[in-house]
Amino acid sequence: MKRFNALFHKEWIEAWREKKLVWLPAVILLVTLLQPISLYFMPTILENSNSLPPGAVIELPIPSGAEVLAGTLSQLHTIGTAIIVLACMNVIVQERNNGSLMQLFSRPVNTTTYIFSKWTMLVLLHLGAFTISYGAAWYYTNALFSDVSFTSVWKSFVIYCLWIVLVITVTLFVSTFLRRSGGVAGISILIVASIAILSTVMPDIAIYLPSNILNLATEVLNTEKGTVHMGAVLATTIAFIAILLLTMVKKFEKSVKF
Amino acid sequence: MTMLEARGLTKRYGKHVAVKDLNLQLKKNECIALLGPNGAGKTTTLHMLAGLITPTDGMIMSDKKVLIKDKIGFLPQYPTFFDWMYPKEYLMLAGTLSGMTKKTLKERSLHVLEMTGLLEAQKRKIGAFSGGMKQRLGLAQAIMHQPKILLLDEPVSALDPAGRIDVMNILENLKKDMAILFSTHVLHDAEQICDKALIMKSGQSISYENMKEWKGNRQRKRYRLETSDPLQIEGLQKLYKEIDIKESQKIIGTLRHNVTPNMLLQYCIQQDIGIQYFGAEEKNLEEHYIEVMEG
Amino acid sequence: MENTVTLLLPIIVIQFLLLIIALISCIRAEETLGPKWVWIVIIFCISIIGPILYFVIGQRKDAYK
Numbered sequence: 194m195k196r197f198n199a200l201f202h203k204e205w206i207e208a209w210r211e212k213k214l215v216w217l218p219a220v221i222l223l224v225t226l227l228q229p230i231s232l233y234f235m236p237t238i239l240e241n242s243n244s245l246p247p248g249a250v251i252e253l254p255i256p257s258g259a260e261v262l263a264g265t266l267s268q269l270h271t272i273g274t275a276i277i278v279l280a281c282m283n284v285i286v287q288e289r290n291n292g293s294l295m296q297l298f299s300r301p302v303n304t305t306t307y308i309f310s311k312w313t314m315l316v317l318l319h320l321g322a323f324t325i326s327y328g329a330a331w332y333y334t335n336a337l338f339s340d341v342s343f344t345s346v347w348k349s350f351v352i353y354c355l356w357i358v359l360v361i362t363v364t365l366f367v368s369t370f371l372r373r374s375g376g377v378a379g380i381s382i383l384i385v386a387s388i389a390i391l392s393t394v395m396p397d398i399a400i401y402l403p404s405n406i407l408n409l410a411t412e413v414l415n416t417e418k419g420t421v422h423m424g425a426v427l428a429t430t431i432a433f434i435a436i437l438l439l440t441m442v443k444k445f446e447k448s449v450k451f
Numbered sequence: 452m453t454m455l456e457a458r459g460l461t462k463r464y465g466k467h468v469a470v471k472d473l474n475l476q477l478k479k480n481e482c483i484a485l486l487g488p489n490g491a492g493k494t495t496t497l498h499m500l501a502g503l504i505t506p507t508d509g510m511i512m513s514d515k516k517v518l519i520k521d522k523i524g525f526l527p528q529y530p531t532f533f534d535w536m537y538p539k540e541y542l543m544l545a546g547t548l549s550g551m552t553k554k555t556l557k558e559r560s561l562h563v564l565e566m567t568g569l570l571e572a573q574k575r576k577i578g579a580f581s582g583g584m585k586q587r588l589g590l591a592q593a594i595m596h597q598p599k600i601l602l603l604d605e606p607v608s609a610l611d612p613a614g615r616i617d618v619m620n621i622l623e624n625l626k627k628d629m630a631i632l633f634s635t636h637v638l639h640d641a642e643q644i645c646d647k648a649l650i651m652k653s654g655q656s657i658s659y660e661n662m663k664e665w666k667g668n669r670q671r672k673r674y675r676l677e678t679s680d681p682l683q684i685e686g687l688q689k690l691y692k693e694i695d696i697k698e699s700q701k702i703i704g705t706l707r708h709n710v711t712p713n714m715l716l717q718y719c720i721q722q723d724i725g726i727q728y729f730g731a732e733e734k735n736l737e738e739h740y741i742e743v744m745e746g
Numbered sequence: 747m748e749n750t751v752t753l754l755l756p757i758i759v760i761q762f763l764l765l766i767i768a769l770i771s772c773i774r775a776e777e778t779l780g781p782k783w784v785w786i787v788i789i790f791c792i793s794i795i796g797p798i799l800y801f802v803i804g805q806r807k808d809a810y811k
Binding site for chain 3: 211212213215216219220222223226227230233234276279280282283329333337
């Protein structure tokens, strides 16, 4: 535990000195906030643009608060996911390539401690950023559109957190066997995208898989309760994360070549 | 007490054999140099001993028990740190990972910084360090947790002459507390602070030199003669039994049984050979090394 | 119109914050991947994405020996 704490602490100092602790929450916040605000200003923007003939009246249906928050999540699902992959792609690769990893492992540190110190820190950082952003988006939605109940926001939040943890885990997993951060980012996004695309390719199966997370969260926002498949999706996602973590630790132990 | 013992150590990468059947014994307070050309398997050997890679075959023990990493201090050939850290932070992280208690960390980190001459560089981030400073910090982190065994991979190759002498002095001091094994290309250093040398070539140990033994071996009548004019070898061959090194103006070898050094001098005077240097010569490591490499 | 300003203020502040932090970090960095002035231009000219690019790619020293 002492070793885990030391490495965990190191991760936070590193994130602070490299300013990841600031830019990541800021960027996620920006991505989430832009959705409700731009939706709010959409009529004004359209009115002021010159592309419309004078006298034309636009009747835009004002979206409900739940729809706005769902839009925010889908915005996060694309741009946010990419940002998470970018933020995580370097953490193992860099230390392995420059040799500082070797120097650490000449001490009694095992791969489990090492990987979990990174994983825990990244998960906390991203979930923290997501909490602030989603909270702010909720506030804006309530102020600008219609109110969304806390229960549905809370439920959708918990469900979507799993997606974020999954993306982090996939990126770390890829980092344990690729040596270039560009490759890590590419393959990770490929894996994550294939998971997401599954819901259009094989909707029958994907309904039980992590691919369905965004749909579930949206549904919860609209109806305040999830579908029958919620339990299955949560279970498969958690199982998938656990399997990735286990293989990663095992593989890293065997294949670390300095 | 045997601090570190390796028996039949072998490392294969596919068909390539990096280290083959290496035996090594490092006793308490002993210092051994690992010599050999590039690619001889020195680094692989050190990595195996440090527990960074698993040997294909053979075993590594310490005092008849399995070697644990707490006991080892390791300095890689290119020490790499986290550029955003301050030296003290790194040392404290290293110490914690090696199981040191919080109380001792601060004091010990300052102590090793002082030992390695980095006390003034404390306020700078490691990213701003020069190569030589990183090498020193590498040594500092290796000795941070007061290991019983110190494994150093070319500790002086990145240093300037003054730095090299510093590091050698530090090692000389450390010998009191730890058993040291280091690889180097500087034979002179190895000779000065080490008791023994293990010479490797293409993955195998080809010679195990005990320098301590040579030092007591002065009675062998080995003499070096340097002259200002080219030497006439025929006459000298009558006096020398064995000639180890022969250049046009230099000769080193063992005198014949009944020949005294004075007779050699006398001969030179008689022949009117201008003497530049004359003296008893211990066998040195460089000669051994070249001999072994060529043999 | 006052409403518009209050609404947009947080976004402008965050964007500005991101820009300033990236700039300071870039100027103070010992080394960047590629020339520093290019990064300063990128940070200034491409809003939001410029600073992110710098933090993710430009900030690290080349990891390869």
